[in-house]
Structure formats: C-alpha cells, structure tokens
Amino acid sequence: STGASQLGTLKELVSLPVDWGKVEMFHLDEYVGLPESHGASFRRYLKERFVSKVPLKKAHFVNWEGSIAQNMKALSEEISSAPLDVGFIGIGENAHIAFNDPPADFDTEEPFLLVTLDDACRRQQVGEGWFASPEDVPGQAITASVRQILKCGAILSCVPFKVKAEAVRKTLESPVDPHVPASILKTHPDVTLYLDRESASLAGESLLAAFR
Numbered sequence: 001s002t003g004a005s006q007l008g009t010l011k012e013l014v015s016l017p018v019d020w021g022k023v024e025m026f027h028l029d030e031y032v033g034l035p036e037s038h039g040a041s042f043r044r045y046l047k048e049r050f051v052s053k054v055p056l057k058k059a060h061f062v063n064w065e066g067s068i069a070q071n072m073k074a075l076s077e078e079i080s081s082a083p084l085d086v087g088f089i090g091i092g093e094n095a096h097i098a099f100n101d102p103p104a105d106f107d108t109e110e111p112f113l114l115v116t117l118d119d120a121c122r123r124q125q126v127g128e129g130w131f132a133s134p135e136d137v138p139g140q141a142i143t144a145s146v147r148q149i150l151k152c153g154a155i156l157s158c159v160p161f162k163v164k165a166e167a168v169r170k171t172l173e174s175p176v177d178p179h180v181p182a183s184i185l186k187t188h189p190d191v192t193l194y195l196d197r198e199s200a201s202l203a204g205e206s207l208l209a210a211f212r
Helices: 004-013 042-051 068-079 119-127 146-150 162-173 181-187 205-211
Strands: 024-026 029-031 058-060 086-088 112-116 140-144 154-159 191-195
Touching (some): 004 042, 004 086, 004 154, 024 068, 042 058, 058 068, 068 140, 146 181
Parallel strands (some): 024 058
Antiparallel strands (some): 029 140, 112 140
C-alpha cells in the first residue's frame, strides 16, 4: 500500500533484518495516465521509500503505459505464479482496499482490474496533499482485485489518523458488504489491524474484538 498513512509502516519495514534478496514485491495499484515523474505516482512513492532502500530480489510494478490490457495480463500471470506470503493493505477513507472503491467487486477472480475512482477517493487524495483539486486526480486506476488481496497468506493493515476513524468503524461494525470494501478482511484467517488512538476513536471494544 501507499499514501500518507503508510509512510510510518514503510520507514519501519526497511529497518527490519529481512533477507530482502529472497523477496519479490508486487505493487497494488496505480493511477492511469499519471507519469512516474508526478509526485502522486505510487510507483515513484514506492521506489523512493522502499525499493531504493532494500536489495529486493524483484519489484513488479503496475504500469499503464503502452497497452493497459497487455500490462495487466502480464502482471496477473506473474502474481499468479506462486503463493503470496504477506500483504500490506491500507484502508481508505471510503473503506476501500487498494483502489477497490465501494461498491467493490467481491466476486471477480481477475488479479488486476481497471477501475473508475469515486468522488470520495479522489477527495482523499486532495486532502493528503497529492493533488490540488479533485479534478486533477485521474479518473481511472489499475488495482489488485479484492480476491487477489485475500490470497495473501497474512494481511497486515496499518490504518492511522482521525480521518480514517469512520472507515475503521464501518469496517468493524458492518456485515461483509461491497459498500464497505474493507469489511471483506474479516473473512480472512490471518489479518492484523494496526490502529492509533485517533483511527480507533469511533470503534468500541466490542467492535475491535472482531479482529482479535
């Protein structure tokens, strides 16, 4: 995952004594039409904050340049070639996971999808300072699908900040519902949800027990 909420996670991750030469990374999502040189590019974000910091075996990036269909097919084949050990999955202000905005597709088995971003998602990108206005945020993105995310052996979901409190509450309180995409994480056998006081402020002890 990327975005402002994952900065602390990545800073900690690169400091850990991992045998990075055995690790392959898959990038979750990227805007369509946004060059890597743009400050909001998730490829740029990951290269600057993660890939350049550790000696990975390989990094697989979502790429829209050229043929989107061919790029998605190649990446889908690569990610399907072996089991995935761990996913670092954030939760958006609209409770999206990756760029699976509500109502998310809980059924497709396609590893990567071309999606249209909703207004709440685009406003979040502006609020985090990546774009000047919602109109500047690209309308489409390539994202790992919900089913692909659930194939991770373990999922670590780091969700700090007050702006995520309502999404956290809905995730924990709601039944599994495509209109609350992150609610699907409750069906996974090995999820750890990391909150801070602010993001947990609307979730009572009974709700937090859903992830215990």
